[in-house]
Amino acid sequence: MSNATQSQTNITAGLQYQGLLEILVFSMMSTVPCCVFLFINITMLFTLRSKAVFRETSRFILLFNLLFADTVQMALSQILYLMAILRVRLIYPVCGVLAMLADLTNDISPLTLVVMSLERYVAVCFPLRHTTIITMRNTAVAIFVVWAFSSLNILTRVILLLDFPFEDLESLQMKDFCNNVALFLGPMSEHYDNAFTYFLFGSASVAITSTYIAVMIAARSASTDKASAQKARNTLLLHLVQLGLSLSSTVYNPILIALSKFVTRIVLVRIQNVFYVCIFIFPKCLSSLIYGIRDQTIRPVLINHLCCGLKLSVVPAKVQVST
Known part of the structure:
Protein backbone atom coordinates (compact mmCIF):
# COMPACT_ATOMS: atom_id res chain seq x y z
CA MET A 1 0.00 0.00 0.00
CA SER A 2 1.40 3.43 -0.95
CA ASN A 3 1.91 6.24 1.56
CA ALA A 4 -0.84 8.26 -0.12
CA THR A 5 -3.32 5.42 0.15
CA GLN A 6 -2.29 4.84 3.78
CA SER A 7 -2.95 8.50 4.52
CA GLN A 8 -6.42 8.31 3.01
CA THR A 9 -7.11 5.19 5.08
CA ASN A 10 -6.09 7.03 8.25
CA ILE A 11 -8.38 9.93 7.36
CA THR A 12 -11.27 7.56 6.75
CA ALA A 13 -10.66 5.85 10.07
CA GLY A 14 -10.59 9.23 11.74
CA LEU A 15 -14.14 9.94 10.64
CA GLN A 16 -15.43 7.57 13.28
CA TYR A 17 -14.15 9.92 15.99
CA GLN A 18 -16.26 12.79 14.71
CA GLY A 19 -19.60 13.39 16.33
CA LEU A 20 -22.74 13.95 14.34
CA LEU A 21 -22.72 17.68 15.06
CA GLU A 22 -19.12 18.08 13.88
CA ILE A 23 -19.80 16.10 10.71
CA LEU A 24 -22.79 18.33 10.01
CA VAL A 25 -20.77 21.51 10.62
CA PHE A 26 -17.93 20.46 8.32
CA SER A 27 -20.38 19.32 5.67
CA MET A 28 -22.07 22.72 5.75
CA MET A 29 -18.69 24.49 5.66
CA SER A 30 -17.94 22.89 2.31
CA THR A 31 -21.44 22.50 0.85
CA VAL A 32 -22.60 26.10 1.34
CA PRO A 33 -19.56 27.72 -0.37
CA CYS A 34 -19.70 25.07 -3.09
CA CYS A 35 -23.37 25.79 -3.81
CA VAL A 36 -22.68 29.55 -3.91
CA PHE A 37 -19.72 29.09 -6.24
CA LEU A 38 -21.64 26.68 -8.45
CA PHE A 39 -24.42 29.27 -8.75
CA ILE A 40 -21.90 31.94 -9.76
CA ASN A 41 -20.17 29.64 -12.26
CA ILE A 42 -23.43 28.46 -13.80
CA THR A 43 -24.61 32.07 -14.09
CA MET A 44 -21.33 32.95 -15.76
CA LEU A 45 -21.72 30.04 -18.19
CA PHE A 46 -25.26 31.20 -18.99
CA THR A 47 -23.93 34.73 -19.50
CA LEU A 48 -21.33 33.52 -21.99
CA ARG A 49 -24.08 31.85 -24.03
CA SER A 50 -26.61 34.68 -23.78
CA LYS A 51 -25.20 37.01 -26.44
CA ALA A 52 -23.79 36.50 -29.92
CA VAL A 53 -20.64 38.51 -29.11
CA PHE A 54 -19.71 35.94 -26.46
CA ARG A 55 -20.56 32.94 -28.64
CA GLU A 56 -18.59 34.24 -31.61
CA THR A 57 -15.43 35.55 -29.91
CA SER A 58 -12.55 33.12 -29.42
CA ARG A 59 -11.42 34.32 -26.00
CA PHE A 60 -14.95 34.05 -24.62
CA ILE A 61 -15.35 30.58 -26.11
CA LEU A 62 -12.10 29.49 -24.44
CA LEU A 63 -13.27 31.05 -21.17
CA PHE A 64 -16.51 29.08 -21.44
CA ASN A 65 -14.50 25.87 -21.87
CA LEU A 66 -12.38 26.71 -18.82
CA LEU A 67 -15.39 27.53 -16.65
CA PHE A 68 -17.29 24.45 -17.81
CA ALA A 69 -14.41 22.16 -16.82
CA ASP A 70 -13.95 23.92 -13.46
CA THR A 71 -17.69 23.74 -12.70
CA VAL A 72 -17.94 20.02 -13.49
CA GLN A 73 -14.78 19.30 -11.52
CA MET A 74 -16.05 21.25 -8.50
CA ALA A 75 -19.40 19.44 -8.57
CA LEU A 76 -17.76 16.00 -8.82
CA SER A 77 -15.29 16.82 -6.05
CA GLN A 78 -18.12 17.90 -3.76
CA ILE A 79 -20.06 14.69 -4.50
CA LEU A 80 -17.02 12.56 -3.65
CA TYR A 81 -16.35 14.66 -0.55
CA LEU A 82 -19.90 14.28 0.77
CA MET A 83 -19.81 10.54 0.14
CA ALA A 84 -16.62 10.37 2.21
CA ILE A 85 -18.19 12.43 5.00
CA LEU A 86 -21.28 10.21 4.99
CA ARG A 87 -19.04 7.11 4.89
CA VAL A 88 -20.51 5.84 1.65
CA ARG A 89 -18.30 3.18 0.11
CA LEU A 90 -18.70 2.53 -3.60
CA ILE A 91 -17.66 -0.36 -5.79
CA TYR A 92 -14.49 0.11 -7.82
CA PRO A 93 -16.18 0.57 -11.27
CA VAL A 94 -18.48 3.36 -10.05
CA CYS A 95 -15.67 5.07 -8.17
CA GLY A 96 -13.46 4.75 -11.24
CA VAL A 97 -15.98 6.54 -13.47
CA LEU A 98 -16.44 9.44 -11.01
CA ALA A 99 -12.71 9.80 -10.28
CA MET A 100 -11.73 9.63 -13.95
CA LEU A 101 -14.29 12.31 -14.88
CA ALA A 102 -12.91 14.51 -12.11
CA ASP A 103 -9.35 13.96 -13.37
CA LEU A 104 -10.42 14.67 -16.95
CA THR A 105 -11.90 18.05 -16.12
CA ASN A 106 -8.97 18.84 -13.82
CA ASP A 107 -6.54 18.38 -16.75
CA ILE A 108 -8.65 20.62 -18.99
CA SER A 109 -7.98 23.76 -16.91
CA PRO A 110 -4.19 24.15 -17.34
CA LEU A 111 -4.37 23.18 -21.02
CA THR A 112 -7.10 25.75 -21.69
CA LEU A 113 -5.06 28.39 -19.87
CA VAL A 114 -2.20 27.67 -22.27
CA VAL A 115 -4.46 28.15 -25.30
CA MET A 116 -5.88 31.36 -23.82
CA SER A 117 -2.33 32.65 -23.26
CA LEU A 118 -1.38 31.87 -26.87
CA GLU A 119 -4.48 33.76 -28.04
CA ARG A 120 -3.38 36.85 -26.10
CA TYR A 121 0.16 36.47 -27.44
CA VAL A 122 -1.11 36.50 -31.03
CA ALA A 123 -3.37 39.48 -30.29
CA VAL A 124 -0.43 41.59 -29.08
CA CYS A 125 2.51 40.35 -31.15
CA PHE A 126 0.63 39.76 -34.41
CA PRO A 127 -2.35 42.14 -34.27
CA LEU A 128 -2.76 42.32 -38.06
CA ARG A 129 -2.93 38.53 -38.35
CA HIS A 130 -5.04 37.92 -35.25
CA THR A 131 -8.33 37.63 -37.14
CA THR A 132 -6.84 35.17 -39.63
CA ILE A 133 -5.06 32.99 -37.03
CA ILE A 134 -7.60 33.05 -34.19
CA THR A 135 -10.69 31.96 -36.09
CA MET A 136 -13.76 30.10 -34.87
CA ARG A 137 -12.55 26.97 -36.66
CA ASN A 138 -9.06 27.12 -35.13
CA THR A 139 -10.56 27.75 -31.70
CA ALA A 140 -12.79 24.70 -32.05
CA VAL A 141 -9.78 22.61 -33.14
CA ALA A 142 -7.76 23.84 -30.13
CA ILE A 143 -10.58 22.90 -27.73
CA PHE A 144 -10.90 19.48 -29.39
CA VAL A 145 -7.14 18.88 -28.99
CA VAL A 146 -7.33 19.87 -25.31
CA TRP A 147 -10.14 17.41 -24.61
CA ALA A 148 -8.52 14.67 -26.75
CA PHE A 149 -5.17 14.99 -24.94
CA SER A 150 -6.88 14.88 -21.55
CA SER A 151 -8.97 11.89 -22.62
CA LEU A 152 -5.81 10.10 -23.76
CA ASN A 153 -4.42 10.48 -20.25
CA ILE A 154 -7.59 8.95 -18.77
CA LEU A 155 -7.44 6.09 -21.29
CA THR A 156 -3.84 5.39 -20.27
CA ARG A 157 -4.84 5.26 -16.60
CA VAL A 158 -7.69 2.86 -17.40
CA ILE A 159 -5.28 0.58 -19.26
CA LEU A 160 -2.94 0.58 -16.25
CA LEU A 161 -5.88 -0.38 -14.02
CA LEU A 162 -6.65 -3.39 -16.22
CA ASP A 163 -3.37 -4.99 -15.14
CA PHE A 164 -4.59 -5.20 -11.54
CA PRO A 165 -5.82 -8.71 -10.57
CA PHE A 166 -9.39 -7.78 -9.61
CA GLU A 167 -10.32 -11.46 -9.58
CA ASP A 168 -8.17 -11.92 -6.46
CA LEU A 169 -10.31 -9.46 -4.50
CA GLU A 170 -12.97 -10.88 -2.21
CA SER A 171 -15.35 -8.15 -3.34
CA LEU A 172 -15.39 -5.10 -5.61
CA GLN A 173 -16.64 -3.10 -2.62
CA MET A 174 -14.06 -0.48 -1.66
CA LYS A 175 -12.66 -0.49 1.86
CA ASP A 176 -11.95 3.26 1.79
CA PHE A 177 -13.86 6.22 0.45
CA CYS A 178 -13.66 6.99 -3.27
CA ASN A 179 -10.91 9.26 -4.59
CA ASN A 180 -8.27 9.14 -7.28
CA VAL A 181 -5.59 7.97 -4.84
CA ALA A 182 -7.69 4.92 -3.95
CA LEU A 183 -7.44 3.88 -7.61
CA PHE A 184 -3.66 3.62 -7.47
CA LEU A 185 -3.92 -0.17 -7.32
CA GLY A 186 -0.37 -0.69 -8.46
CA PRO A 187 2.95 1.20 -8.42
CA MET A 188 2.77 1.92 -12.15
CA SER A 189 -0.46 3.91 -11.74
CA GLU A 190 1.04 6.16 -9.10
CA HIS A 191 4.31 6.64 -11.02
CA TYR A 192 2.43 7.48 -14.22
CA ASP A 193 0.13 9.95 -12.44
CA ASN A 194 3.12 11.77 -10.90
CA ALA A 195 4.98 11.88 -14.21
CA PHE A 196 1.97 13.18 -16.12
CA THR A 197 1.25 15.85 -13.49
CA TYR A 198 4.85 17.10 -13.56
CA PHE A 199 4.86 17.12 -17.37
CA LEU A 200 1.48 18.88 -17.65
CA PHE A 201 2.10 21.67 -15.18
CA GLY A 202 5.75 22.05 -16.18
CA SER A 203 4.86 22.45 -19.85
CA ALA A 204 1.97 24.79 -19.05
CA SER A 205 4.20 26.95 -16.85
CA VAL A 206 6.85 27.22 -19.55
CA ALA A 207 4.28 28.06 -22.23
CA ILE A 208 2.49 30.75 -20.22
CA THR A 209 5.75 32.26 -18.94
CA SER A 210 7.18 32.37 -22.47
CA THR A 211 4.12 34.18 -23.81
CA TYR A 212 4.30 36.62 -20.89
CA ILE A 213 7.95 37.42 -21.67
CA ALA A 214 7.18 37.77 -25.40
CA VAL A 215 4.36 40.22 -24.64
CA MET A 216 6.65 42.23 -22.33
CA ILE A 217 9.23 42.49 -25.11
CA ALA A 218 6.55 43.46 -27.63
CA ALA A 219 5.22 46.11 -25.24
CA ARG A 220 8.51 48.02 -25.59
CA SER A 221 8.10 48.24 -29.34
CA ALA A 222 6.95 51.60 -30.66
CA SER A 223 4.52 49.93 -33.07
CA THR A 224 2.66 48.10 -30.32
CA ASP A 225 -0.52 49.40 -28.71
CA LYS A 226 0.68 50.13 -25.17
CA ALA A 227 -2.74 49.83 -23.56
CA SER A 228 -3.46 46.53 -25.30
CA VAL A 263 -1.12 15.05 14.41
CA THR A 264 -3.92 12.79 15.54
CA ARG A 265 -6.49 11.35 13.15
CA ILE A 266 -9.30 13.67 14.20
CA VAL A 267 -7.06 16.75 13.83
CA LEU A 268 -6.00 15.50 10.41
CA VAL A 269 -9.64 15.17 9.35
CA ARG A 270 -10.33 18.74 10.46
CA ILE A 271 -7.29 20.02 8.56
CA GLN A 272 -8.41 18.08 5.51
CA ASN A 273 -11.81 19.79 5.61
CA VAL A 274 -10.24 23.26 5.68
CA PHE A 275 -7.74 22.40 2.93
CA TYR A 276 -10.53 21.04 0.76
CA VAL A 277 -12.41 24.35 0.75
CA CYS A 278 -9.28 26.47 0.28
CA ILE A 279 -7.49 24.32 -2.32
CA PHE A 280 -10.28 22.62 -4.27
CA ILE A 281 -13.45 24.71 -3.96
CA PHE A 282 -12.35 28.35 -3.82
CA PRO A 283 -9.89 28.37 -6.80
CA LYS A 284 -12.56 26.88 -9.10
CA CYS A 285 -14.70 30.00 -8.63
CA LEU A 286 -11.94 32.56 -9.09
CA SER A 287 -12.15 32.48 -12.90
CA SER A 288 -15.81 33.51 -12.85
CA LEU A 289 -15.26 36.25 -10.29
CA ILE A 290 -12.09 37.66 -11.84
CA TYR A 291 -13.16 37.59 -15.47
CA GLY A 292 -16.72 38.61 -14.66
CA ILE A 293 -15.60 41.70 -12.75
CA ARG A 294 -12.52 42.52 -14.81
CA ASP A 295 -13.95 42.27 -18.33
CA GLN A 296 -16.03 45.35 -19.16
CA THR A 297 -18.01 43.43 -21.79
CA ILE A 298 -19.04 40.63 -19.42
CA ARG A 299 -19.46 42.66 -16.22
CA PRO A 300 -22.81 44.41 -16.86
CA VAL A 301 -24.41 41.27 -18.33
CA LEU A 302 -23.18 39.08 -15.47
CA ILE A 303 -24.32 41.54 -12.78
CA ASN A 304 -27.71 41.78 -14.48
CA HIS A 305 -28.10 37.99 -14.43
CA LEU A 306 -26.90 37.69 -10.83
CA CYS A 307 -29.22 40.43 -9.59
CA CYS A 308 -32.31 39.75 -11.72
CA GLY A 309 -34.09 38.06 -8.81
CA LEU A 310 -33.48 41.11 -6.61
CA LYS A 311 -34.76 43.46 -9.30
CA LEU A 312 -37.92 41.43 -9.72
CA SER A 313 -38.61 41.65 -6.00
CA VAL A 314 -37.91 45.39 -5.81
CA VAL A 315 -40.00 46.55 -8.77
CA PRO A 316 -43.41 45.33 -7.46
CA ALA A 317 -42.68 46.97 -4.08
CA LYS A 318 -42.12 50.35 -5.76
CA VAL A 319 -45.31 50.03 -7.75
CA GLN A 320 -47.32 49.27 -4.61
CA VAL A 321 -45.91 52.31 -2.80
CA SER A 322 -46.69 54.66 -5.68
CA THR A 323 -50.31 53.53 -5.83
Missing part, protein backbone atom coordinates in the same frame (compact mmCIF):
# COMPACT_ATOMS: atom_id res chain seq x y z
CA ALA A 229 -0.03 45.15 -24.38
CA GLN A 230 -0.46 46.17 -20.73
CA LYS A 231 -3.87 44.52 -20.57
CA ALA A 232 -2.46 41.35 -22.16
CA ARG A 233 0.40 41.27 -19.64
CA ASN A 234 -2.06 41.49 -16.76
CA THR A 235 -4.17 38.72 -18.32
CA LEU A 236 -1.15 36.42 -18.72
CA LEU A 237 -0.08 37.15 -15.15
CA LEU A 238 -3.60 36.18 -14.09
CA HIS A 239 -3.22 32.92 -16.04
CA LEU A 240 -0.03 32.16 -14.13
CA VAL A 241 -1.83 32.72 -10.84
CA GLN A 242 -4.66 30.42 -11.97
CA LEU A 243 -2.14 27.77 -12.97
CA GLY A 244 -0.49 28.05 -9.58
CA LEU A 245 -3.85 27.56 -7.86
CA SER A 246 -4.52 24.50 -10.03
CA LEU A 247 -1.06 23.18 -9.15
CA SER A 248 -1.81 23.62 -5.45
CA SER A 249 -4.28 20.74 -5.63
CA THR A 250 -1.42 18.38 -6.49
CA VAL A 251 0.30 19.06 -3.15
CA TYR A 252 -2.92 18.29 -1.24
CA ASN A 253 -2.14 14.63 -0.56
CA PRO A 254 1.62 15.11 0.16
CA ILE A 255 0.78 17.75 2.79
CA LEU A 256 -1.75 15.44 4.44
CA ILE A 257 0.77 12.57 4.39
CA ALA A 258 3.38 14.77 6.10
CA LEU A 259 0.89 16.04 8.69
CA SER A 260 -0.35 12.52 9.45
CA LYS A 261 2.99 11.80 11.12
CA PHE A 262 2.60 14.60 13.66
